[in-house]
Structures are given as C-alpha cells and as structure tokens.
Amino acid sequence: MKPEEIIQRRVARELKPNSLVNLGIGLPTGVAKFIDEHANVLFESENGIVGLAAKPPEGMDDPDLTDAGGGTVSAVPGAATIDSAYSFGLIRGGHLDATVLGALEVDENGLLANWVVPGKMVPGMGGAMDLVTGARRVIVAMNHTAKGAPKIVPKCTLPLTSIRRISLIVTDLAVIEPTDDGLVLRERAPGVTIEQIVAATSAKLIIPDDVPEMDLGVAA
Amino acid sequence: MKPHLKPEEAVKLIPDGARLMIGGFMGVGSPHRLLEALAQSGKRNLTVIANDTARPGVDIGKLIRAGAVSKLVASHIGLNPETQKAMIAGQIEVELVPQGTLVERIRAGGYGLGGVLTKTGLGTIAAEGQQVVEIDGEKWLLAKPLKADFALIAADQADYSGNLQYQLTATNFNPIMALAAETVICEPREILPVGMISPDVVKTPGVVVDYLIERAA
Numbered sequence: 001m002k003p004e005e006i007i008q009r010r011v012a013r014e015l016k017p018n019s020l021v022n023l024g025i026g027l028p029t030g031v032a033k034f035i036d037e038h039a040n041v042l043f044e045s046e047n048g049i050v051g052l053a054a055k056p057p058e059g060m061d062d063p064d065l066t067d068a069g070g071g072t073v074s075a076v077p078g079a080a081t082i083d084s085a086y087s088f089g090l091i092r093g094g095h096l097d098a099t100v101l102g103a104l105e106v107d108e109n110g111l112l113a114n115w116v117v118p119g120k121m122v123p124g125m126g127g128a129m130d131l132v133t134g135a136r137r138v139i140v141a142m143n144h145t146a147k148g149a150p151k152i153v154p155k156c157t158l159p160l161t162s163i164r165r166i167s168l169i170v171t172d173l174a175v176i177e178p179t180d181d182g183l184v185l186r187e188r189a190p191g192v193t194i195e196q197i198v199a200a201t202s203a204k205l206i207i208p209d210d211v212p213e214m215d216l217g218v219a220a
Numbered sequence: 221m222k223p224h225l226k227p228e229e230a231v232k233l234i235p236d237g238a239r240l241m242i243g244g245f246m247g248v249g250s251p252h253r254l255l256e257a258l259a260q261s262g263k264r265n266l267t268v269i270a271n272d273t274a275r276p277g278v279d280i281g282k283l284i285r286a287g288a289v290s291k292l293v294a295s296h297i298g299l300n301p302e303t304q305k306a307m308i309a310g311q312i313e314v315e316l317v318p319q320g321t322l323v324e325r326i327r328a329g330g331y332g333l334g335g336v337l338t339k340t341g342l343g344t345i346a347a348e349g350q351q352v353v354e355i356d357g358e359k360w361l362l363a364k365p366l367k368a369d370f371a372l373i374a375a376d377q378a379d380y381s382g383n384l385q386y387q388l389t390a391t392n393f394n395p396i397m398a399l400a401a402e403t404v405i406c407e408p409r410e411i412l413p414v415g416m417i418s419p420d421v422v423k424t425p426g427v428v429v430d431y432l433i434e435r436a437a
Contacts, residue, residue, distance in 0.1 A: 045389070046319065046320075047245040047246075047248070047389050048388075048389045062388065063248065064248060064249065064376070064388045064389060064390040065388045065389055066246065069246070070246030070247065070275075070299065081387075081388050081389060081391060082391070083391045083392060083393070083395050084245075084271070084392045084396060085396050087323075088319065088320030091320060092320055092339070092340065122307070122308075122316075123298025123304070124272075124294060124295055125296070125318050125319070125346065126272075126295050126298070126318075126319050127319040127320065128318075129321075129344065130319060130320035130340045133339050133340045133341075134339070134340070159344060159345045160344050162340075162342075162344065163342060163343035164339075
C-alpha cells in the first residue's frame with residue numbers, strides 16, 4: 001500500500017457517521033475515497049458548499065461548482081450552498097465536526113505550522129487558521145518526514161497556524177495523539193516498528209506498553 | 221430600471237488609486253468581463269480587497285499582470301506565483317488576512333459594525349500589530365471593518381431593478397461585498413424582467429446595487 005493510502009485509510013476511520021468534515025486540498029482530499037457511502041459523512045468546503053462530492057466525468061462539470069482549490073466538483077443529494085460569511089460561521093462557530101489538513105511541522109505541544117515558510121513560500125493562510133481554531137477536531141494527515149527530515153519536532157520553527165492544540169496526527173508510520181503530557185504514540189503502520197517511528201521523529205514521544213498496528217479495514 | 225453599462229463604460233467610473241472589493245474565489249463568481257476591461261484600461265495604484273488573485277492572467281490575476289494593483293488585502297495568493305513575485309519585489313503591498321476574518325471585516329464594514337472579535341490568528345504572526353481585547357477573562361483579536369469605493373461583483377441572475385441571486389459556489393464573497401462599498405457594480409450572467417426572480421431567492425436586494433453590466437453583445 002502506498003504511504004498516502006495508509007494515511008487516507010486511517011484518517012477515514014476517524015470520521016464519524018453523520019458528521020460534517022472539511023478536507024484540505026491535496027492528500028486530505030483523498031480521504032473521501034475511503035469513507036463508507038452509508039456512513040453519511042458530509043463534506044464541506046470553505047468556498048461555500050455543504051455536501052460536496054467527487055469531480056464529475058469530463059464535460060459534466062459546472063464552473064460554478066468548485067472546491068477550495070478552484071477545481072470542479074459535484075454534490076450529494078441534499079447539498080446546500082452558502083456564502084463566505086456563513087461558511088466561516090460554520091467553521092468558527094463549532095458546527096464543523098472535523099477538519100483534516102496537512103502540516104509543515106507539528107510540535108510536542110501539539111501546535112501546528114502549515115501555512116508559510118518565511119522568505120520562501122508565502123501563499124497565505126486561506127482558511128487554515130479559521131479551520132484549526134474553530135473545528136471540533138483537527139486531524140493532521142501528512143507524511144511522517146519530508147525528504148528524510150522529521151516533521152514532528154520539539155518546537156515549531158515555522159510560524160504557527162493557531163495556538164490551539166490539534167487533536168490527532170496520522171502519518172504513513174504512526175498515529176500520534178497530542179495530550180497534556182505530550183505526544184503519545186497510539187498506533188504503528190503495518191510492519192513499522194516503534195524504533196523506526198522514534199528514529200523518524202525529533203519530538204519526544206510517550207510510548208505506552210501497547211502500541212498496536214493501525215486498523216486500515218483491509219490487509220496492507 | 222437600474223443603470224446599465226458595457227464593461228468598458230463601467231471601468232471609466234473607476235479612477236486610478238481606487239479601493240476595490242472584488243467578488244470571487246479562485247475566479248469562480250468573479251465578474252470576468254469587467255475584470256478583463258479593467259485590466260485593459262491601464263488603471264494604476266488600485267487597492268484590491270478579495271479572497272485571492274486567482275491564477276496568473278485569470279480574472280484578478282489579469283489586474284496583477286497588468287500592473288494595476290499597488291495594494292492587496294487577501295487570504296491566499298498561493299496559486300498565483302505572479303502575485304507572490306510582485307510582493308517579494310515590493311511592487312505590491314500585500315496584507316494577508318485569514319479568510320474567515322477577511323469576510324467578517326467586509327461584513328462589519330457593510331453592516332455598520334465597529335469590528336469583529338475572533339479567536340482566529342490569536343497568538344500567531346497574523347495578529348501582529350492588532351489589538352487583543354479581553355472580555356470576561358477571555359482573549360479575542362479585534363478585526364477592524366473594511367470598506368471600499370467600489371464593489372465589483374458577479375451574480376447568476378439579476379432583474380431589471382438589480383435584485384440578485386447567485387449560483388452554487390459562485391456566491392462566496394459577492395453578497396457580503398455588495399453592502400461594503402460606496403458604488404456596487406454587478407455583472408450578472410442573465411438579466412431578467414422584474415418579477416421573474418422570486419423575492420425569497422433574492423440574496424442581494426437591488427436597492428444596494430448601483431449598476432448592472434449588460435450582457436455580452
């Protein structure tokens with residue numbers, strides 16, 4: 001199984017039936033593929049749609065029905081469209097059950113940096129700061145390392161997205177939960193050892209006696 | 221009947237140095253023909269308040285490429301490298317604002333509010349230079365209202381009196397901006413006789429719209 005599929009399948013199992021979820025552009029978008037269609041997980045996008053669905057076949061798309069990356073999408077029966085003020089009311093007001101997004105760094109305090117590399121990459125925060133501040137659960141979905149360098153670090157060196165602690169980190173190697181005491185290693189990816197995870201992490205990890213393999217719902 | 225103009229006529233209303241709010245999200249729900257005419261008009265020193273600058277050479281990206289913009293207030297410029305380049309070169313002053321805060325600042329401007337209190341950005345570099353307000357022991361960031369000289373917006377349908385309705389995700393910032401500018405110019409996809417849009421689906425009443433852009437010839 002490809003690393004990103006491990007992440008997407010594991011994140012999918014975090015999303016509860018009948019919940020409202022925002023998936024970030026890129027790797028998080030792919031989480032939707034692994035949601036049971038009967039679970040009635042409703043996806044929203046901050047550009048103003050509750051109930052977005054996968055891109056329709058070529059030639060069947062509508063330029064006025066898009067996701068937050070500007071790409072065309074379709075919608076589920078029962079979808080609703082809203083303006084930007086209402087959209088961020090949903091996000092900041094505690095009505096969004098979960099947001100899944102990528103990270104540049106996450107640190108021992110569970111703080112996230114994912115929007116700027118000063119002097120190099122200044123895309124702007126878009127909706128990320130509102131999502132991380134306002135969603136009930138914030139799930140980071142990312143590769144454990146970037147070009148071999150750990151992304152889970154003692155303290156973020158890049159500017160923070162929010163001072164709010166995130167809820168869960170899901171990577172191609174591990175599931176890690178930020179807590180009051182620090183980062184707790186909850187699960188290992190199939191075939192991955194605790195030693196491999198520790199070696200790929202520069203932050204201190206709290207390691208319980210039992211660290212089971214991730215349940216991906218299928219054989220890896 | 222609402223005054224109606226061709227895009228080329230409408231941009232003549234806009235002087236150099238004007239402060240514009242422009243609807244749209246990555247170009248979706250932007251007034252495409254109006255932006256094309258504005259980019260060709262040779263205007264300079266415009267301030268643009270918008271969610272983003274679309275892609276290079278597309279919609280607001282046309283204004284960036286034409287060198288018409290000297291100041292930008294936006295939440296995201298990541299998909300337009302030309303904007304980033306102009307920012308780094310010091311040609312455009314860019315103020316990056318979290319998207320939910322940006323729309324609330326525009327709403328506050330239009331709704332006559334002195335600002336909005338939000339947790340978004342608190343304790344981050346996005347809060348630099350801004351006032352932190354403590355209420356009942358809880359800290360909030362004060363986001364100040366934004367107003368503009370012109371709002372350039374797009375709608376799906378307008379009627380002759382300027383009532384507007386929007387379609388799908390092309391709604392985005394448009395109805396919010398319609399209240400926050402001195403002069404509102406709307407480019408609808410379709411213009412219909414009064415009465416053909418049900419009052420319940422009108423999202424922006426024509427009373428706040430100043431000009432409609434005529435359909436393409």
